[in-house]
Amino acid sequence: MTDDDALARLREMQTADLPVHGGRTLAYVYDSGLPDVDRIGREAVAAYAGSNGLDPTAFPSLLQMENDLVGYTADLLDAPADAVGTVTSGGTESCLLAVQGARDSRPDVERPRMVVASTVHAAFLKAAHYFGVEAVVVPVGPDFRADAAAMLAAVDEDPDRTVLVVVSAPSYAHGVIDPVTEVAPAAAARGIRCHVDACIGGWVLPFAARIGRDVPPWTFAVDGVTSISVDTHKYAYAPKGTSVLMHRSPAHRRPQYFAHADWPGYTMLNSTIQSTKSGGPLAGAWAVVQSLGDAGYERLTREVFEAVDRIVAGVAAIPELTLVAVPDSTLVAFVTDDTCDAFTICDEMATREWYVQPQMSYAGQPPNVHLSVSAATLAHVDEFLAALAESVAAAVAVGPVGVDPGVAAFIETLDPATLSDDDFDGLLAASGLVGGGEGLALPDRMAEVNAMLDLASPAMREALLVAFLDRLARPNR
Numbered sequence: 001m002t003d004d005d006a007l008a009r010l011r012e013m014q015t016a017d018l019p020v021h022g023g024r025t026l027a028y029v030y031d032s033g034l035p036d037v038d039r040i041g042r043e044a045v046a047a048y049a050g051s052n053g054l055d056p057t058a059f060p061s062l063l064q065m066e067n068d069l070v071g072y073t074a075d076l077l078d079a080p081a082d083a084v085g086t087v088t089s090g091g092t093e094s095c096l097l098a099v100q101g102a103r104d105s106r107p108d109v110e111r112p113r114m115v116v117a118s119t120v121h122a123a124f125l126k127a128a129h130y131f132g133v134e135a136v137v138v139p140v141g142p143d144f145r146a147d148a149a150a151m152l153a154a155v156d157e158d159p160d161r162t163v164l165v166v167v168s169a170p171s172y173a174h175g176v177i178d179p180v181t182e183v184a185p186a187a188a189a190r191g192i193r194c195h196v197d198a199c200i201g202g203w204v205l206p207f208a209a210r211i212g213r214d215v216p217p218w219t220f221a222v223d224g225v226t227s228i229s230v231d232t233h234k235y236a237y238a239p240k241g242t243s244v245l246m247h248r249s250p251a252h253r254r255p256q257y258f259a260h261a262d263w264p265g266y267t268m269l270n271s272t273i274q275s276t277k278s279g280g281p282l283a284g285a286w287a288v289v290q291s292l293g294d295a296g297y298e299r300l301t302r303e304v305f306e307a308v309d310r311i312v313a314g315v316a317a318i319p320e321l322t323l324v325a326v327p328d329s330t331l332v333a334f335v336t337d338d339t340c341d342a343f344t345i346c347d348e349m350a351t352r353e354w355y356v357q358p359q360m361s362y363a364g365q366p367p368n369v370h371l372s373v374s375a376a377t378l379a380h381v382d383e384f385l386a387a388l389a390e391s392v393a394a395a396v397a398v399g400p401v402g403v404d405p406g407v408a409a410f411i412e413t414l415d416p417a418t419l420s421d422d423d424f425d426g427l428l429a430a431s432g433l434v435g436g437g438e439g440l441a442l443p444d445r446m447a448e449v450n451a452m453l454d455l456a457s458p459a460m461r462e463a464l465l466v467a468f469l470d471r472l473a474r475p476n477r
């Protein structure tokens with residue numbers, strides 16, 4: 001291809017993707033709605049795309065940017081004067097490192113465990129899996145907030161092996177803030193680290209408090225909070241690829257470092273999982289934060305909360321819908337009554353060019369619709385609510401989605417641990433996840449597939465979707 005052809009082809013391929021601007025994609029992306037912010041972010045990423053964050057002495061400008069960004073974050077999080085932080089590649093890496101650091105801060109513990117609320121992000125279960133830390137998952141209370149007493153009771157079952165307690169501000173699924181003041185000081189009293197996962201709320205809640213909204217305490221101002229994760233690629237509206245992991249003190253961060261000099265090459269010294277890492281995302285985040293500053297974020301926070309308040313009121317006015325919880329932040333989740341279903345509503349919204357995210361049933365909670373609201377959505381809230389009302393009416397008209405009883409019975413008999421590749425292929429075909437012709441394709445409407453997955457156990461869902469993704473990810477040759 002010529003250079004122009006390659007770039008044209010990229011633009012063409014990208015038309016298949018969800019739009020990242022325009023405020024109509026209410027998952028995965030966070031849109032300030034400000035073209036200049038997008039432009040400066042993109043230009044900064046491009047300018048630093050080839051720089052390598054592996055060695056801050058070779059690329060001192062990256063160190064300068066990281067220290068600036070961490071300093072700005074520290075102020076947002078009420079961090080003490082000697083707090084330190086690291087810019088990572090995203091929320092999951094920050095959560096992974098919080099767990100790895102906690103584990104390695106206790107080399108005396110042979111079989112480390114951590115106590116987490118059942119609403120913590122799946123990244124913590126990934127960390128448990130990667131780092132051999134047992135995750136003790138404690139059900140949340142009826143308001144979807146961590147049950148502090150139950151978490152502490154779980155800690156006390158084996159305090160000597162417990163290296164970490166994790167709560168969220170807010171949790172992804174329900175958008176509520178855990179009772180950090182009840183958990184963190186009690187963890188500290190037992191000499192145990194407490195991580196607050198504010199990946200999604202960390203950049204918006206401090207500004208929400210500044211503009212006078214009611215925000216329960218969750219920052220380093222709470223005694224016993226030892227680390228906090230905050231994603232700049234979410235509500236700092238920066239390009240994808242950065243998050244900040246803050247620690248209360250340098251001693252808390254120390255076990256996060258990996259150093260290796262005992263080989264014939266350069267001494268490898270890393271504060272993150274990546275070693276070579278593009279300077280692009282860091283430069284993009286730095287530039288966007290410089291450009292928006294406190295005033296910009298306060299304005300965007302007013303906008304996003306005005307959008308949230310109007311969406312909450314609009315959802316409450318649709319008789320078939322009920323909010324899962326009154327949101328503490330910018331995430332909204334709602335369930336339906338039995339005249340319709342969440343999955344069909346998601347499909348209907350998609351036909352109206354709104355992307356909203358289905359969440360499966362969990363622990364007795366029915367499937368629901370999840371929105372990550374961006375500042376850019378404010379300009380389109382009336383249109384969103386009109387589309388939602390139409391989508392609900394359309395979903396009521398067709399009635400709740402069903403699953404073929406034969407498929408449902410078949411799924412019940414399956415054990416994901418013993419399924420063969422052929423079994424997976426049969427089930428993928430039966431479930432509609434396999435398209436004709438070119439092989440795999442997603443159907444236009446996902447309600448039937450989602451309803452089928454919703455019937456399956458979480459382990460079966462995992463197995464099916466892994467099998468599906470595995471078949472999607474095959475080289476074009």
Ligand SMILES: Cc1ncc(COP(=O)(O)O)c(C=O)c1O
Nearest residue numbers: 090091092121123172197199200
């Ligand atoms: C609370 C929370 N923690 C962690 C993550 C993981 O972040 P990432 O997708 O950037 O890896 C998310 C993502 O939505 C989140 O909401």
